[in-house]
Amino acid sequence: MKLWGGRFAKQTDKLTEDFNASIGFDSRMYQQDIQGSIAHAAMLARQGIISEQESHQIITGLEEIGQELEDGQLQFSVAAEDVHMNIETFLTAKIGELGKKLHTARSRNDQVSLDVRLYLRDEMAELRKLLLVLEDALLKLASQHLDTIMPGYTHLQKAQPITLAHHLMAYFEMLRRDLGRLDDCRQRLLSMPLGSGALAATGFPLDREFVRQQLGFIEITRNSLDGVSDRDFAIEFCSWASILMMHLSRFSEEIILWASEEFSFVTLDDGFSTGSSIMPQKKNPDVAELVRGKTGRVYGDLITLLTMMKSLPLAYNKDMQEDKEALFDAIDTVKKCLLVFPPMLLTSRFNQEAMARAARGGFTNATDMADYLVNRGLPFRDAHEAVGKTVRYCIDNRLTLDELDLATYRQFSPLIEDDIYEFIDVKACVARRRIPGGPAPEAVQAAIEEARQWLAGVQNEG
Ligand code: ARG
Numbered sequence: 001m002k003l004w005g006g007r008f009a010k011q012t013d014k015l016t017e018d019f020n021a022s023i024g025f026d027s028r029m030y031q032q033d034i035q036g037s038i039a040h041a042a043m044l045a046r047q048g049i050i051s052e053q054e055s056h057q058i059i060t061g062l063e064e065i066g067q068e069l070e071d072g073q074l075q076f077s078v079a080a081e082d083v084h085m086n087i088e089t090f091l092t093a094k095i096g097e098l099g100k101k102l103h104t105a106r107s108r109n110d111q112v113s114l115d116v117r118l119y120l121r122d123e124m125a126e127l128r129k130l131l132l133v134l135e136d137a138l139l140k141l142a143s144q145h146l147d148t149i150m151p152g153y154t155h156l157q158k159a160q161p162i163t164l165a166h167h168l169m170a171y172f173e174m175l176r177r178d179l180g181r182l183d184d185c186r187q188r189l190l191s192m193p194l195g196s197g198a199l200a201a202t203g204f205p206l207d208r209e210f211v212r213q214q215l216g217f218i219e220i221t222r223n224s225l226d227g228v229s230d231r232d233f234a235i236e237f238c239s240w241a242s243i244l245m246m247h248l249s250r251f252s253e254e255i256i257l258w259a260s261e262e263f264s265f266v267t268l269d270d271g272f273s274t275g276s277s278i279m280p281q282k283k284n285p286d287v288a289e290l291v292r293g294k295t296g297r298v299y300g301d302l303i304t305l306l307t308m309m310k311s312l313p314l315a316y317n318k319d320m321q322e323d324k325e326a327l328f329d330a331i332d333t334v335k336k337c338l339l340v341f342p343p344m345l346l347t348s349r350f351n352q353e354a355m356a357r358a359a360r361g362g363f364t365n366a367t368d369m370a371d372y373l374v375n376r377g378l379p380f381r382d383a384h385e386a387v388g389k390t391v392r393y394c395i396d397n398r399l400t401l402d403e404l405d406l407a408t409y410r411q412f413s414p415l416i417e418d419d420i421y422e423f424i425d426v427k428a429c430v431a432r433r434r435i436p437g438g439p440a441p442e443a444v445q446a447a448i449e450e451a452r453q454w455l456a457g458v459q460n461e462g
Helices: 014-020 023-046 053-068 083-101 108-144 165-188 208-217 222-227 232-258 284-308 318-346 352-360 364-377 380-398 407-414 426-432 441-460
Strands: 149-154 156-162
Touching: 014 352, 023 083, 023 108, 023 318, 053 083, 053 232, 083 108, 108 165, 108 222, 108 232, 108 318, 149 165, 149 426, 156 165, 156 352, 165 232, 165 426, 165 441, 208 222, 208 426, 232 318, 284 318, 352 426, 364 380, 364 426, 380 407, 380 441
Parallel strands: none
Antiparallel strands: 149 156
16 A cells, blocks of 8 residues: 555556655665654654654654664565655554654655755765875875975976975865865755645644754755755765866876886885786776776766756656765765775885986976076076077987086076086975975975864864
8 A cells, every 4th residue: 555545546557666666775864764754753742743652652663663674674665665655654564553643744855855965964974084084195195205206297298396295285185175065065955854845834833943953954944845846965965076086086097197117106006906817917006997987977976966957847856866876876986986095095105216217307397497597687588498499409419408518508598507407406496496385395394284284173073
C-alpha cells in the first residue's frame, strides 16, 4: 500500500515504481531524515498539535529506527519509493497508528529540501577538514623548500627563477580561497525550509524558529515556494567543488609533467604510483592523472544540476529528485581526491638539482640583466632591446648569459661591468624579489608564517 494511495484505483506499474523510486540513492540521508523528523515531532508537541506523549513515542521510535538501520537490521524497499516514506513506513510498523501523525504539517517537498541541506552540511564539515589537511601539507613542504630554486614558467616556457616553496604557496593561496568559498556556501545552505510544506506552508501554527534552533540552522527560509523549489545550495556546492578540482587538476598536471624523465623535478613514491601490465619499466603518476580526470566528472555534476534546474516552473518538480546523484557524486569524488592528495605530495621527493639546473637554462635571468641596466640609468625599453640582442647572440653561440665574457657583454652595453655575474646569478635573482608576494626565501618565509596563523585560526572555526 502506497502512503499516497488513497486517490488511486489501480496499482502502480512495476516499471513506474522502479523508475520513480529514489531509495537506491537517497537512503544515504537516513540519519538526516530522522534528525529532521525528530525536530519536527518535538515541535508538533510544543505547539499542541500532537501530545507530548505521542511526540515522545514517535521520537523514541525514530531513534530506534536510526540504530537499527545503522546495525543493518532494516531493509529499505523500492515500493516505499524514497528515504522519507521508507522511514515513515518503518515508524508505523514499529509504533503503530501513531506513526501516521508524524507527517502532519509537512510535505516530502520541504522534508527533502531539509534532508539534502543537513546531509550537505555534514559532508561539508568533513571536506573542510580534508582541505585544511592539504593546506597543512603544503605549508610543511613549502617550508622545506624555501631555497629550492626552480624555473617559473609562462606559456610553459622558462620565464624567471622562483623557488619550489613559492610555487607550492601559490596553490596554498588558491585553496585558501576555496576554503572561503566553502564557508560562504555554508552560510546560504543553512536556511531551514521545514514549514514550507508542499509549497504554500501550512495552516498549523508551527514554530519554525524552534526547529531551526534544534537543527542548528542560521535562519529560516523566508518564502515557502522558494524553500521547497530551489537547489541553488547544491549548485553552489558543486561550483565550489568544480573550482577546487580545477585547482587540484592544475597541480596534478604539473606533478605529471614534473614526474616525466624530461623534467625529472619530482619522484613520486612507489606507494602513490602504479605500473604497466606490459611495460615492466613503467611507473606512472596515476593518482595525479585521476585527480585531473575526475575534475571533468565534477564539472559534469555541476552542469547536471544547472541543466536540471533550468526552466523548472515553481515550485517542486520531480526533476529535482535528480539532484542527489550528481551532488553525492561530487561530494564523494572531491573527498577521495582530498584524501589521497596530501600523502601523495608528502611522500614525493623533489629533485633540487634538476630544478636548479633547469632554472639556469632558458635565460631565466634575462629580465634581471635588463634590470641591471636600468639600475645604471638605461630606460627599461632600451635595456630590454640590449638584453634581447645579447640573448640572441648567446643562442647563436650556444652560451648562457653567465658564460659571456665582459668584453662581449660590453658590445651590447658599455654600462655593464664585472658585477653583472653576481647580479644575474639565479639565486641572486630570486633573493632580490623580496617584496610581499615575491619568491625570495625571506618573503616566502613571511608568507608561510602568515599562512600558518591563518590556518590555526580557521582550524578552530567551522
Ligand atoms: N524523492 C523525492 C525527491 O528526491 C522526494 C520529494 C518528493 N515529492 C513529491 N512531491 N513527489 O525529490
